[in-house]
Amino acid sequence: MPAKRSFAIARSLGATAMLGAAVGLAGPASATDDPAPTRVTVAVTETIAGHNPHADSVSLMNGIWCKVYGCLVTYDFETGTFDSYMLESWGLKDPDEPTVWALEIKDGLMRHNGEQLVAADIAHSIDRIANDPNSRQTQNVRQVVEVRVIDDLNLEVVTDQPMVTLPTYMQNWIVTSKALYDEYGPEVADREHPHGIGPYRLADLSIGNYLVLEKVPDHPRAHPDNPDEVMLRIMPEPEQRVTALMNGEVQVAQFIPPQLVQRVDQASHLDIAWVDAMEIMFLAMNPETPPWDDVRARQAVAHAVNRDALVRALLGGQATILNGPAGPGVVGYDPDMPTFYEYDPEKARSLLEEAGLVGVEVDYYATVGRYIADRQISEAIVPMLEEVGFKVNFNTPEWSTLWADVQDGGVPFYYMGRGSVVDPSAALSQYFETGGSPRIAYSNPELDELFRLERAEFDPDQRNTLLREVFTLLAEDAPAHFLWRHRMAWGVSKDIAYAPRPDARLEAWDIFVR
Amino acid sequence: MLAYTAKRLIGTVPVLLLITLLVFAMMHAAPGDPATMLVNEEATPEEIAEVRARWGLDQPMLVQYLRFIAAALTLDFGESFRYGVPVAELIAERFPATLELAVYATLIAVIIAVPLGVWAGSRPNSWIDSAGSFFGFFGISMPNFWMAIMLILLVAGTFNLLPSSGRATWGIEVPTMTGFRTVDALIAGNWPAFRDAMAHLLLPAFVLGINMTGILMRITRSSIMEQMNEDYIMTARAKGLSGRLVLWRHGLRNALVTIITIVGLEFGALLSGSIIVETIFAWPGIGALLLQGLGARDYPLITGVVMVYTLLFIFVNLLVDILYASIDPRINLDR
16 A cells, blocks of 8 residues: 555654654655545554454444444434434334334445345344354343344344333444355454445554554545544553654544643644543442441541542542532433532541441552542542541552452442443443442342333433432432542644544544544 | 584473463462453453353363463464454564564664773773763663653654654555565665654664663673783784774674673563563554553463563573674584
């Protein structure tokens, strides 16, 4: 493939030319007189698991594969609804049969190789998500018990229980070709025939390194101002991402940490794009381990932590404090809910005194480098807790160790985040419904019943009411103290327009060359 | 020589067995569960257990080890937990990048350190010696992660002279023959690709080699000082040979055994340093791969990469031993 002019690297080329004169080295690419394809390079932190679109479990890559292969629906944060370029319609087949969903594919959708998308492809993909040995997305089809292909354009999906949240999962159902799979097998089909119906096709992929997408000419979902090529490069180090952004090697850089925001902001050719992440940060308290079996101890934690001070001092103000588990943009969120916990160390201490727990020893665990300023935040939380009467043993194991222990229910008190909370049902159920997971091991029959009801409620208003009851109960009983959602900073070249999504999915069609 | 080489190669087998056993034991003794790293955060305990069974992680450590060894005998190092592809394939794809980086780092170190050390050693206590010693200590004492970030900020950032990361610009392609992009570009006569590869290589290679440069400079200096006081040097001078000839042909040649030994030993340190340097510069080698594997508790990947590092280290030291014999005729490897 001939060398191509990278978009917006004129600065880089000029400066590199200076070096070329000095030491005989050229810049990353050479310019030509012909109109060259526009390329936007995005520096990302997440890894690229491979050619198998079901082997990635991160939102970023779900967005990428969705643009290549196509996915059933996408969530529009502006309207709060799901949209689809693949489906003509989706919904319950019959309100009296709330476990059967009818899906109709738009007619005439063609893969990049000219093959038509058919219902059997969706059935095949659901099966592959569930059973492929390398699939990391089994949770997205866990409730699907049967898929019935009616004809080329229609199918029915049967769930094990009424499940209003199915579209939330459907946005991660990447639809691959059954015909190509049958002809070549999974490995060859994924590597050599990654033909989808999306506006971009996969041009190149190096595992754990980079990925390149090329725009499909005249695709109905591709805007003329979308870049001709989108490249993802893995750059785990923040300094590296920012430097590459500053010198034009990349045009978008994911996750600029607070200490580097000013540097990017002051560069005349760059902007910072802020977005409220959908990840909720919380302090989890396992009620099976004393003193967290006493609600007063849990509530004392909630009153002891000065979230305003932490956000102001350690996060540069870039976080939205949560009042309960839901924030703006989350299904069921109510801005008028009463404030559950003010910072009140006196009240925290009196709660501990009332419970006879002053001086109680607790083991507190936090991540290091997993979330923004996680260690610093936890180091500041420890004295806040000690001030009201806890004696805190602070632990910072490496992530793999901590995560394995949390999954096993072996960590009584920890600082952590839960990502992609748009519809909160699955996330909250996983942490707080009886048997959801051992991570907190909380159990409350009243809450269990509310979860059961909200999942089966297809009327949005009624469901919102139920969800707000869930939020209130969780806030009051405090098996976790919900802290904030980070505001994530992305560095963006002024030559392009890009608004990052709250769920961290990278949608190539959201990138525009100015 | 052949008998010696064969003996040394056979000797690597127990070394590899022992090292893989140690790596296996340490990985299993360390806290953390690969299965939890393989699933989405929404996974249930049952799904985690399924994954554990699928990858054989529910088996005793010894069983897992024996399975690994049995497969490794056929050059099958298993499938990466994290990437779902054969480890051998991942290593084969990434290893040339690590080797190219290590070779250039060594070249940079040798090209800078040996002349500097020779000059410094031949003029003890002169300004050249002081400057050389300063450079030597600087190289030894600078942590490479700090140096990497500083150079990224200054050279790639402030002065915008070189790319900050990666191995090549996507779209500039050269046919792969040796796996070394610089060499492949030269073979293909593709100068833009050669310049691009060199531009990407310079910073990480310099950072990786800086520590070796410092050590090598100090060792060369002291070896030269020692040699220059030997009787044969006095004899050479008495015969009327020029000072330059005495220094470079006789002094340096006799100092080379020590220098080559240090290059061989430091190559090992350089390989471990490549883990950090590759990560910081997003260099697609096996060092960065190893770090990704460690974070994911990807046992097959970790073991495979450690085996490659071990083999490479053994090979380089074998090469050093063979070089001894060609430099110093008194050394007979077959004895």
